[in-house]
Amino acid sequence: MTTSSLSHDGAQWLGIEAVAYELPGAPVDIESWAAERGYPARRAAAIAQSGSRYFHMALDTSETDLAIDAVGRLIDTARVRPGEIGAIVHVHTQAFSVPPAPRSLPHEVAAHFGIEPLWLGSVAQLNCVSVASGLETVDALMRRFPQLDAAVIVSSDRVYGEDFRMRQMSGVQCDGAAAMLVTRNCTKNRLGRIAIRSHAKWYGGSDTVADNEADLIALEWPYTRKAIEAAVAFEDVALEDYDLLLPHNADLPGWNSLCRAMRLPQERLYAANIYSRGHACCSDFPINMADVGLDALASGQRVLGVMQSNCGAYAAVTLHPVARHAN
Structure with a gap:
């Protein structure tokens, strides 16, 4: 186990300035969805009984487009200028939630908004915990680059094939993306x-x-x-x-x-x-x-x-x- 102390020494700290997300389409009821597609009713009912009933589907939207939508909402919500974003850290769970090489999701996000970051890259090895590693990455970058005051952590995942949406009995996978603006010496938290x-x-x-x-x-x-x-x-x-x-x-x-x-x-x-x-x-x-x-x-x-x-x-x-x- 590793335990990290993010940068806060009285003179410097990190905080989450703003967050936005993109969940495509209307919420879908898992039992109705399973009945329409002929999936096992008992399994869908068990997942609903575990507390998970609704989810969102991105059947015709790529993980890159979801990420771009989330970052766009973040820029509008936080009223941050693209030129103020000094790093983009992309995190994801599914190995296939990225465009095929030589394309790069964080690069395409940056290009779409005219962001010219000091650093961009992806973290994925810890699956759904990669977002925590993404926070550590931003902390390390801000320690390394004193001129870096704002970074975006963008996450995006979607199911490839509806047969894999009910992978467990305790939850249902939702397609979506999110973006967090992490800033140095945040006044909010x-x-x-x-x-x-x-x-x-x-x-x-x-x-x-x-x-x-x-x-x-x-x-x-x-x-x-x-x-x-x-x-x-x-x-x-x-x-x-x-x-x-x-x-x-x-x-x-x-x-x-x-x-x-x-x-x-x-x-x-x-x-x-x-x-x-x-x-x-x-x-x-x-x-x-x-x-x-x-x-x-x-x-x-x-x-x-x-x-x-x-x-x-x-x-x-x-x-x-x-x-x-x-x-």
Whole structure:
């Protein structure tokens, strides 16, 4: 496990200035979708009972177009000029959620908006936890380049073939993209600690090594808890003082059990997007930040974001209102 302290030494810190996302089309009900396509009704019902009912489909939209739409919304929302964006960090889960070589998703995003960054590239090895690694990448870049004051983390994933949308019994994959503007000395909030825990046995993906889904769950929640405990342990803030928990958007019963085990009031778990959005891979964290996280921080609450993957990686990140942050 690695634990990172993002740049904040009293004189410098990082924060999430703004977030935007793109979820294509109208929400789709999983049981109606399964019935229309002849997929197993029992499996669709089990996923709905796990808390995941709605998702979005991008049947005719590429992952690059989704990313461009999300970044465009971010630029409009944050009122940031493209010339102010000094880095683009692209994160994704699915190996095929990128255009074929020699094309480059972050390069095409930059070219579309006339952004000329000091650095651009992709992070993908940790699947849905890659967004946490993306935050670490921005931190490292800002340490390296003192002239870099603003970076965009863009995430984009979609299913290739509807047969693969119901990969698990605890959630449904949603097509979508998101973009976060991370700034130096943000006046809205501060990023605190990131803890990433990785279990090597699952490096090839749980689908390739698990005998059944119970094998994955046996590891999933203990390692999720360890990542949360590690991120919190390096702060001067107790777990019970975090006001909002932003989850990976799947498996509501699992999250409820984790809250009980960690003695966190379940009303602090933001569960609405598990039901209404589906699991948008790396975009879950920014989507939840856009919907409730930034407002919670603006109102003085502390936020804990949690990420899970199917390749044995788990992460947690702490976020604080600027006025309440413990140096």
